[in-house]
Amino acid sequence: MAEPMVVYTAAVFPLHGGDVRAPSAVFDQIFEVFLLLGTAVGVVVVAYTMYHALKYRDDGGGTDPYADKVERPQMGEMPTGGSGGRKVFYSFSISAIIVVSLIAWTYSQLLYIEEGPDPAQEEALEIDVEGYRFGWDFIYPNGHTTNTLYVPQDRVVRLQVTATDVFHNFGIPELRVKTDAVPGQYTSAWFTANETGTYAAKCYELCGSGHSLMTTDVVVMPQDEYEEWYAETNGTAASGNETDKRIAPEATALGGVPA
């Protein structure tokens, strides 16, 4: 995994300076459109439903105001449909057009999320992520392993995610990146952070007693700080102040594997 070129090169770090559209921006845009339209459609349809329910409410009077327009069902009749099917079709067509066009519109965005930005993608910072009960190992190109994810600002980061015991799911909600951590195989996801700061990474698949607490920090650093930090890693072991949160396999009280 360790690519020697990365060790030297502050200068060739392909920074995109915030030009790459982050997954969080894609998500926010789609989510906003859906929320807006969804709310509108919901309000219209529910109001329309209530309008019908109330308008045709039986006032308790003896006469049927629509007696000449519709035939009332009779006891013991063979079930048939009522009149007014055309309106159903019109309404259905409108709803179908809304749904299909919305999803079709998101499809181009899905392709972007799937393929990643070009050409920054090609030289993305690749980090292996291994989930275990109940924490994460982040393995850098030089082999350095941490439990906190450190990434530089304005750089595309590609994660190769797996798990070493049960099914987990790695997500950094604020950066809108998420993927399943399946034991025995890798999945991949990418993100880029345009703001420095500390974010939370969480596990999104029930994995045992410590699942609720299986969170860790994601530290987004300015370029130069990250380079400094990375240069200090010697490429083999976790740095001194990192504590391995891995729970001993025999800790059955926490749901660990019995020895």
Next chain:
Amino acid sequence: MSQEHEHGLPPKSSVSRWFLTTNHKDIGVLYLITALFFLVFGGVLALLFRLELISPGADLLGSMGYNQAVSTHGLLMVFWFISPFAFGFANYLVPLQIGADDLAFPRLNALSYWLYLFSGILMGVSFFQGTTFAGGWTMYAPLNTPAYIPGEGLGATSVVLALIMFTAAVTLGSVNFLTTMYRMRAEGLRMRDIPIFSLSINLTVWMMLFAFAALLAALMILASDHILGTTYFQYSIDGTTMATDADNPGASLLWAHLFWFFGHPEVYIVFFPALGVMAECFQTFTGRRLVGRKWFIISMVLVALQSFVVWMHHMFLTGINLPIKTIFMATTIGISLPFDLMVFSLIYTMAKGRVRFTTPFLFSLGALILFIIGGITGVFLGAIVLDYQFRGTYWVVAHFHYVMVAGATALFGGLYYWYPKITGKMYNETLGKIQFGVYFLGFNLLYFPMFIAWETPRRVFVYPDGLQIWHSMATVGGFILGASFLLMFYNLFVSLWRGEDVGPNPWEYATSAEWAVSSPPSLENFPGVPSYATGKLEFLDDETVAERTERTPGAAAHGHAATDGGTATDGGAVTARTAVTATAMETAHEVGGEDHASHASFWPFLVSLGGFIAFLGLSGVRTGSVFYLSIAAVGSLTMFGSLVGMTREPFHAPEMAIAERWPFSEVEKMKLGMWTFLASDIVLFGAFIGSYAFVRVAYGWTAWHHDLIPAEHVTMPGLINTYLLLTSSFLVVLAMVAAERESKRGTVAALVGTFALGVGFLINKGIEWNHLFHISTETFPNGWNLSTNIASSTFYLTTGLHGAHVIIGLIICAYMTVRAWNGAYQGDDRAIEYFGLYWHFVDIVWLFLFPLFYIL
């Protein structure tokens, strides 16, 4: 029909009635009450963890306690509450709505119920075996295997076994309902003409038949991993953790595929009956026929078909490739569209109606509104980019509760709607409306804030402080929702005494046949033979029936002249025995005579009790405990003995004199039942074979053979077994021919030959297995047994499942040989034919297994 004789059943006031009954209405009531019990069970668990979630850092249940509560809440609500609740109505109403006097196989129906009840009891017992299952209702692998379950994990094993028992109940029920609906409709009632609730049940049971077979495969494999030590769902077989080069890299995703292949149709299995109830209530309380009924039905059929091709949308983040994602995105959007049509159909049904806001209508309307919200929020999930981020969050939780509990809402409406029919008493309308108000408020206060707090991960008890207000609201809503049920239980209970008596039909504009008979209906359902031949429901008297069946033999169909009038049994594969085709004349004559339908049988209860004890024992056999081993033995013996008792019991379920039977008018009911059962068995084997292919491809198709299979695993034993089975199938045909020619000796000889070849198959397999277990080579120093590797697991389990089918076939064969010896089947080879269907099927399965496990 006289009130004195209840066909051998004690009166309803007697407790023993409820253990003996096979009547569909009694069983419907049992289902309803039992399901409501499980609603309370699952609901209390939900309140427990909602209480913990009231603040971000509360710890009420402990971490494992919390996980157990969320997992069992999901399992109980999905499996033991909502579907059985719907099937309480289905049991009670489908025969009434289609004009049948009972289900096709009444004892099988009782057996379904008791298996369901005891599976729920086993689920309850699991709480007392250390810890119960704690891996979420989706039971993802490998967290669902003993290696990751703290302690001995017996409770988790019990849950898996309870689910198997439940699935058995569902499969029997599906066979029963399908046979009933295709063979026992009132004259003139085409499939498309049956009332919409019954139609929704028809499509539900079709989905159940196939979806639950896939679940059964998943559960049997999981139980085998728990009990027998196979390694399907363990990706690392020697117990070390590893990130790559796994021993079984397909383990996790195999479960996900199997589970969701069942799990997505399950959503519609849960929701369809609710749609049916909504449509019924809308028609009655708007005084309008369902607008666009034909398209409503077509939409449901489309959904039922498509439901089997959307499952991977639960797995978008598992690394499946873009083309597959695109296909599943398209099918997912495709399946949402028919629901739009159904929603608008319901809305327009209100137009020009005379809408009366009774309690059932309020619940139906409420369900529609909740479902609209659930549907819209579901479209969000159809956009894959959004789905990625919603995965594992409260958005999903809120969405599916808006859908599933909307379904439950409609079913509660159904409970009010049919309460007067079932009890003969009217509930208190004011209290009912108050309950709806409280329910609707509680529901939205519980689930809507979850959309706002959607960033909370699922199944966690720690969440950001900023979200506390929404979670607190949800908790309060949960308790309000729970409290509304106290009102409902009080209302429905007190009304049993204080409610006004109602006549046949308390609702203006109700049309279906259940409202044309007394409330509650008599044991025989109808005052005559129901018929829609004139386009309107009529009850024909016996003379007209006799006349009509003579004049139009086509309508009565099954003119297999006379039969011995003996026993019709309904034990599916186990009791493939003489089936009676009651002719029209017989039915016409039997009224008031000795030959009336039987309704009492104690065996279904005993079989299920035995099954329960056996499964409880099985949950602990891996500990080697004498207690568990002995109750496993006692339970198995009880179950087997009761099955034999059930088979030998004379039980008469006459076929209808006149009935609409398209498209199965030429298929006798036992045969149709057998075909339906085999259809689900095909899916079961299909899932096993699919699992084998999946894990093998994940491992590497050719490397598999090279790495995992010993040279000692040779083709010859399989080849010999292929010939043995093929020959035995041929002998079954000879037995049929001999029976037709009334040659008793020939029949017995052919059956004995079949039996001998089957036994030969098993002995040969035993020798082969024994040899493989005990090989000692460089690669496999400790033999090649179930736990050695994933290849050995698939080999032993898949061929073992086939072997179990052979053993069941041999038991039936032995039973039939004895019967043939005593002179049965001569001139009437149908029972042998039905056994033959099963036996040929088992044979054909082997023709697939042999190349897969011996040659490729």
